[in-house]
Amino acid sequence: MKTPEVVEVIVREWPDPSEVKVERQRMDRYWFLHSFGGQLYYLRLKPGGPNVQGKSVEVETARHPWLLRSRVEDAMESALPKYSALRKRPFTFLAQKSELLELARSQVGVSHSLLETFRISPRFVISTKIYEDADGRAKIGAFVSIGMQYDIDTDLADLARSGVDITGMYVVRRGPQPGERRLVGRVRRVDGDWTHVFENAEDDVFETGELKLEGSKENFSRCLTTLLGPFQYRKLHSAIDDEEARFRIGPSFDRVVAQMGEFLKKKPIRIA
Numbered sequence: 001m002k003t004p005e006v007v008e009v010i011v012r013e014w015p016d017p018s019e020v021k022v023e024r025q026r027m028d029r030y031w032f033l034h035s036f037g038g039q040l041y042y043l044r045l046k047p048g049g050p051n052v053q054g055k056s057v058e059v060e061t062a063r064h065p066w067l068l069r070s071r072v073e074d075a076m077e078s079a080l081p082k083y084s085a086l087r088k089r090p091f092t093f094l095a096q097k098s099e100l101l102e103l104a105r106s107q108v109g110v111s112h113s114l115l116e117t118f119r120i121s122p123r124f125v126i127s128t129k130i131y132e133d134a135d136g137r138a139k140i141g142a143f144v145s146i147g148m149q150y151d152i153d154t155d156l157a158d159l160a161r162s163g164v165d166i167t168g169m170y171v172v173r174r175g176p177q178p179g180e181r182r183l184v185g186r187v188r189r190v191d192g193d194w195t196h197v198f199e200n201a202e203d204d205v206f207e208t209g210e211l212k213l214e215g216s217k218e219n220f221s222r223c224l225t226t227l228l229g230p231f232q233y234r235k236l237h238s239a240i241d242d243e244e245a246r247f248r249i250g251p252s253f254d255r256v257v258a259q260m261g262e263f264l265k266k267k268p269i270r271i272a
Contacts, residue, residue, distance in 0.1 A: 012054035014040035065130045065138045073128035095122040104239035117154040123147045150215035164226045170214040
């Protein structure tokens with residue numbers, strides 16, 4: 001990743017880290033703020049907005065790479081506007097055209113009316129890190145890792161009617177609002193439109209339609225073993241492993257990472 005050798009910033013003494021969030025909100029969209037060593041560094045993003053009183057200094061990227069590393073990580077989303085962020089730091093998103101459970105199911109000929117509500121998607125994480133090149137100089141790089149996102153969108157009542165015992169399984173909110181915890185607890189029982197949970201500090205009764213099972217491998221295995229039967233599930237599980245390996249192991253992983261690198265090269269990331 002090519003970065004400027006020098007960037008101009010304004011520096012202010014800022015001994016109270018708890019006040020950084022408020023200041024960051026005040027400067028939103030006009031300045032990028034980074035707290036380090038009892039000081040607050042301001043990097044201008046665009047003209048206008050609040051003025052900043054402080055000392056103007058030039059920061060050498062090679063000597064202080066942490067500032068641009070943080071800014072690049074903050075701006076990574078702008079380089080990939082077609083992807084919805086699961087998490088912004090580090091930038092995390094799902095592949096748009098690869099759904100591995102459907103591919104695996106078609107390979108082994110397994111079917112069930114509820115299978116389409118189970119999904120496995122490659123999850124990309126782009127982490128911005130500082131590293132040293134062969135000459136010992138500090139550089140900033142974007143490092144790609146690939147995991148898998150498991151999702152169970154099935155209605156809890158449909159699972160129960162199909163014979164799946166969801167007692168004790170973790171459930172999450174389908175659409176958590178700002179400030180709400182996504183994980184709500186473990187299922188005690190489902191009574192039609194209402195689901196009772198435990199291990200939860202809030203209300204222990206939720207509308208069934210607002211909840212779904214947590215997309216964990218344990219929940220996948222438990223549900224699909226019941227829906228498909230042990231033999232059919234083992235066939236499907238083996239095919240899933242093969243599909244995941246195409247993203248995560250050896251030459252296939254190298255190819256995906258290379259493609260991501262080429263994509264990022266096409267659109268420079270605007271940092272200031």
